[in-house]
Amino acid sequence: MSEDLKFLQENIETILDTMADGLFTVDLSGRITYWNKGAERITGYSKEEALGKHCNIFEGETCKGPSCDTGIMKCGLFSLGYIENKECTFQAKDGREVIILKNARILKNKLGEAIGGIENITDITSLKKIKEEITDLQSRLKKIYSFENIVGKNHKMLNLYDLIKKAANSNASVLIQGESGTGKELIANAIHYLSSRKDYPLVKVNCSVLSETILESELFGHVKGAFTGAIKDHAGRFEAANGGSIFLDEIGDISPLIQMKLLRVLQEKEFERVGDNKPIKIDVRIISATNKDLMQLVDQGKFREDLYYRLKVFPIHVPPLRERKDDIPLLVDHFIKKFNQENNKQVYGCSPEVMRTILNYSWPGNIRELENALEYAFVVTDAPEIKLEDLPIEVIQPKDQNHPPTISSERDLLPKDQSSSSTLSPKDHLRVVLEKHNWNRTKTAQALGISRVSLWKRMKKFGITKN
Secondary structure, three states: OOHHHHHHHHOHHHHHHOOOOEEEEEEOOOEEEEEOHHHHHHHOOOHHHHOOOEOOOOEOOOOOOOOHHHOHHHOHHHHHOEEEEEEEEEEOOOOOEEEEEEEEEEEEOOOOOEEEEEEEEEEOHHHHHHHHHHHHHHHHHHHHHEEOOEEOOOHHHHHHHHHHHHHHOOOOOEEEEOOOOOOHHHHHHHHHHOOOOOOOOEEEEEOOOOOHHHHHHHHHOEOOOOOOOOOOOEOOHHHHOOOOEEEEEOHHHOOHHHHHHHHHHHHHOEEEOEOOOOEEEOOOEEEEEEOOOHHHHHHOOOOOHHHHHHHOOEEEEOOOHHHOHHHHHHHHHHHHHHHHHHHOOOOOEEOHHHHHHHHHOOOOOHHHHHHHHHHHHHHHOOOOEEOHHHOOHHHHOOOOOOOOOOOOOHHHHOOOOOOOOOOOOHHHHHHHHHHHOOOOHHHHHHHHOOOHHHHHHHHHHHOOOOO
């Protein structure tokens, strides 16, 4: 035996006592034969208290099975030969609950015969508590950042969530106002499905896509023979929504006739089918939405003032995306997860350059435009990260942005001392343009009058890199 090995054997107990983990051994009867300092710290039992005791001394141990009292040979350790990363809880000597990660192996002699077992325990109580706190925090943040599929943490969105909950708790008519693409329909959904009417229908009508005659029939229904083509009685959307809610989108586009009939529904809770004089009583909550300034339409004589005030008993304004740009990273993450699932892709995010471009863009089409832009990027990209060239050209080069004048020819960007009779190859020309703009692809593409995608393809074709 070497001196080093002899030294190791003589000092093995000191070495094991320096471990942070608990370590103990048992014989074939399940009696504890070794107990290190780590086991003392974790369990609260000293070596003197543990040695010679059965290994089931822990109160309330969740790893302990019914066979633990009948001998270690019936323990799961000996049926499998090992125990790996098994999470258990037990009660320490002082009564506190301890969560451990258990690993165990069979101990054998030189003949390969089992002589007992050795077990390592790691205290993960603090880690579990931290994990639970993180999970709880994530859950609370999710509730803050996502409300009934409406994503946002901006203070204006938090106020909006509060208004939605208050609107849901009443039967007042709601008027949702906001620019196109801000998610007014999602808000209508949230109000209905959070309300006491959630078990009844939510019927939706886009008032801007139907003519006056068709819209009148769709809303209020008609009787047989009311007009040419009315071959049978037809129930309207208000009847279909009875007990529930009706969402009238683009309410600012309805005609004076429809305005008058709608006012009667709000005042009398009844209407008549087209071609009939029999009133029909209904119980419907009206939620309307518009991207127009209804008050301005009232001033212009295009919208009834009495109807306007009936519709806007509970007004809700939806802020445009440009007023809550701190929500854009959340929305990007939301849509990337959505499109990954829909397209069976594994795009993990977008480049810093893309995020800067997205944050600098004004998004006149609001959330709908952002969603469409990211869906376009998903179609274009084959990479795990969205690059700038994957975005639509109108996002990369917005019309309202001041661009440098387009250069008619790559040769126009050559150095002043370059001869006009130069015979530079297209590859060298492209490199000169890139160097002229310090390898900024966006500025280079703008200067050449081409898209970033086309520039990237040319660079790839010629094998041009900055190095």
